[in-house]
Amino acid sequence: xxxxxxxxxxxxxxxxxxxxxxxxxxxxxxxxxxxxxxxxxxxxxxxxxxxxxxxxxxxxxxxxxxxxxxxxxxxxxxxxxxxxxxxxxxxxxxxxxxxxxxxxxxxxxxxxxxxxxxxxxxxxxxxxxxxxxxxxxxxxxxxxxxxxxxxxxxxxxxxxxxxxxxxxxxxxxxxxxxxxxxxxxxxxxxxxxxxxxxxxxxxxxxxxxxxxxxxxxxxxxxxxxxxxxxxxxxxxxxxxxxxxxxxxxxxxxxxxxxxxxxxxxxxxxxxxxxxxxxxxxxxxxxxxxxxxxxxxxxxxxxxxxxxxxxxxxxxxxxxxxxxxxxxxxxxxxxxxxxxxxxxxxxxxxxxxxxxxxxxxxxxxxxxxxxxxxxxxxxxxxxxxxxxxxxxxxxxxxxxxxxxxxxxxxxxxxxxxxxxxxxxxxxxxxxxxxxxxxxxxxxxxxxxxxxxxxxxxxxxxxxxxxxxxxxxxxxxxxxxxxxxxxxxxxxxxxxxxxxxxxxxxxxxxxxxxxxxxxxxxxxxxxxxxxxxxxxxxxxxxxxxxxxxxxxxxxxxxxxxxxxxxxxxxxxxx
Numbered sequence: 386x387x388x389x390x391x392x393x394x395x396x397x398x399x400x401x402x403x404x405x406x407x408x409x410x411x412x413x414x415x416x417x418x419x420x421x422x423x424x425x426x427x428x429x430x431x432x433x434x435x436x437x438x439x440x441x442x443x444x445x446x447x448x449x450x451x452x453x454x455x456x457x458x459x460x461x462x463x464x465x466x467x468x469x470x471x472x473x474x475x476x477x478x479x480x481x482x483x484x485x486x487x488x489x490x491x492x493x494x495x496x497x498x499x500x501x502x503x504x505x506x507x508x509x510x511x512x513x514x515x516x517x518x519x520x521x522x523x524x525x526x527x528x529x530x531x532x533x534x535x536x537x538x539x540x541x542x543x544x545x546x547x548x549x550x551x552x553x554x555x556x557x558x559x560x561x562x563x564x565x566x567x568x569x570x571x572x573x574x575x576x577x578x579x580x581x582x583x584x585x586x587x588x589x590x591x592x593x594x595x596x597x598x599x600x601x602x603x604x605x606x607x608x609x610x611x612x613x614x615x616x617x618x619x620x621x622x623x624x625x626x627x628x629x630x631x632x633x634x635x636x637x638x639x640x641x642x643x644x645x646x647x648x649x650x651x652x653x654x655x656x657x658x659x660x661x662x663x664x665x666x667x668x669x670x671x672x673x674x675x676x677x678x679x680x681x682x683x684x685x686x687x688x689x690x691x692x693x694x695x696x697x698x699x700x701x702x703x704x705x706x707x708x709x710x711x712x713x714x715x716x717x718x719x720x721x722x723x724x725x726x727x728x729x730x731x732x733x734x735x736x737x738x739x740x741x742x743x744x745x746x747x748x749x750x751x752x753x754x755x756x757x758x759x760x761x762x763x764x765x766x767x768x769x770x771x772x773x774x775x776x777x778x779x780x781x782x783x784x785x786x787x788x789x790x791x792x793x794x795x796x797x798x799x800x801x802x803x804x805x806x807x808x809x810x811x812x813x814x815x816x817x818x819x820x821x822x823x824x825x826x827x828x829x830x831x832x833x834x835x836x837x838x839x840x841x842x843x844x845x846x847x848x849x850x851x852x853x854x855x856x857x858x859x860x861x862x863x864x865x866x867x868x869x870x871x872x873x874x875x876x877x878x879x880x881x882x883x884x885x886x887x888x889x890x891x892x893x894x895x896x897x898x899x900x901x902x903x904x905x906x907x908x909x910x911x912x913x914x915x916x917x918x919x920x921x922x923x924x925x926x927x928x929x930x931x932x933x934x935x936x937x938x939x940x941x942x943x944x945x946x947x948x949x950x951x952x953x954x955x956x957x
Contacts, residue, residue, distance in 0.1 A: 400541035407535020411594065414527045418519070419597065421473055425504055425517040433459040433503035433515065435495040436467070440488035443477050450477035453488035455495075459503050461510045468503070468513040473520070480523050487516055531594070539587060563652045563731065563761035572651035572661070576644045576756040585634050589627035596620035619825070636752045641666060646720075646743070646758050650767035653741060653760055655728055657767045660721030660776070667749065669711035675754075677776050678704045678744040679722045681729060681762075685737040699906070700739060701728050702915075704939050705776030707745065718745070721773035730763045783943070802871025802952040807933060809865045809882075820858040826851025868931045870952050875921055877929050889929050897922045898955040899948065901941045904933065917941035919948065 438455040458467045471487065478484065494501050506512035563569045600621040646663045653659030659679055667673075681700040688694055707718040720743065729739035741762040747754040795806040830847030860881065867878040875896060879887040904916045919932035919941060932948070935941040949956030 404538025438491035451484040653762035656726035675707035706779035823854030
């Protein structure tokens with residue numbers, strides 16, 4: 386453990402200079418420039434007479450840098466002053482042609498003896514400037530240092546602080562591998578809410594600081610006729626959503642705090658059970674539902690260097706409802722799942738490893754509850770010592786699954802089978818979000834073509850991607866499905882905006898089986914969710930959709946069993 390703490394300290398010290406550089410550029414470079422730019426909008430304008438003007442060129446080994454200079458006199462409130470400040474940002478650089486163009490303008494005015502406008506700080510008349518435009522390219526260059534150095538430094542710090550501290554000195558860790566992790570050294574497991582809370586705030590603040598220049602540039606650029614600047618609004622809008630997410634996380638933390646799960650059995654068991662108990666600080670309500678999900682997750686890294694990215698995939702999942710009871714100060718939840726033997730045990734962190742996660746959710750007045758617990762699961766074969774009731778056998782589950790089926794389909798029993806109707810606008814939520822994104826990308830592509838004469842490859846990329854997303858979302862939003870499955874066979878009719886677009890008629894002898902497939906997977910504030918569909922597989926290998934937009938594999942399984950029992954077809 387000492388070695389692990391030393392490694393953490395070393396990583397923190399290593400990350401500190403990176404974070405310091407990023408924060409330094411932000412605090413002493415970006416923010417003062419933005420502040421002055423806003424203040425200068427209210428400085429009074431006077432007429433200045435140029436005494437000297439030109440361009441300083443600094444020769445370097447690789448490239449040259451430039452600096453426009455000037456000396457000028459001006460009168461403010463009946464007093465004479467001289468100044469040398471030319472622009473908001475001082476110093477030499479070679480970012481664009483700002484310095485050369487400004488120097489040329491000033492040199493021309495000096496030679497012709499023409500006055501130039503100057504803006505004076507009313508609080509300090511000795512402070513004046515000839516050009517008060519914000520150099521967005523230069524500000525963006527500074528933000529690279531903020532993002533790269535600050536992001537690397539702060540990211541390393543967060544990763545180091547969130548990393549697990551291994552209890553490698555435990556005497557029984559060789560025979561009981563779960564003891565090799567300090568957070569699993571007892572049956573009490575804490576949720577990850579505190580670390581996630583600060584991580585969300587860090588992401589939200591960094592994103593909004595990065596998008597601030599684009600936000601501030603919108604009014605001025607729009608006034609100058611730059612319609613393309615509207616594309617930049619996507620960054621502050623995303624920033625507002627991140628802030629909303631961070632605020633919700635804070636409110637959740639203040640209401641529920643750090644919940645702790647007492648495992649029973651300890652550790653969770655392959656070939657046995659996984660579960661435990663925890664107390665939630667809310668008033669007991671026997672009608673309140675507490676959905677829970679147990680997941681075996683594979684987390685792996687692909688790529689290398691800048692293209693390195695982390696992914697998750699679900700190896701196994703089971704859903705249910707926690708059983709609740711009243712206790713002093715709140716509500717006690719009991720969670721228990723039966724787990725097969727042929728699944729991976731909890732593995733130590735690496736570029737490709739498996740771990741077990743328990744998710745708890747509840748829709749509550751005000752702030753919803755969402756907590757995740759990473760728990761140890763090993764092949765011990767143990768059952769719950771307190772004989773906890775199974776979460777998959779909660780009496781409310783069947784009613785909930787039937788409601789999920791009824792929400793997306795109209796299923797009617799007919800002699801020898803079923804008739805099902807799936808109307809338009811099913812699954813409208815996700816499709817509407819996709820439609821907005823698709824229209825935005827397609828619109829941005831066309832705007833870049835007509836207003837900015839952008840390169841064709843960028844225009845086509847935005848337009849084609851946006852058009853494809855829009856087409857897919859429109860297709861599924863306005864598609865309806867009519868299915869009849871009985872002892873004669875299958876009739877499946879597809880419609881778009883009420884117009885027929887496809888029909889399949891398969892005799893019973895040609896249908897091999899019915900099975901569940903996953904349409905989409907998503908991770909939201911309420912946890913991991915699968916949207917499933919039911920497929921009829923013919924003996925020739927053709928797949929025909931007969932049910933769709935079923936929330937969760939359990940709901941799909943219930944629908945599959947009902948269809949199979951009413952029709953007599955093999956359901957797997």
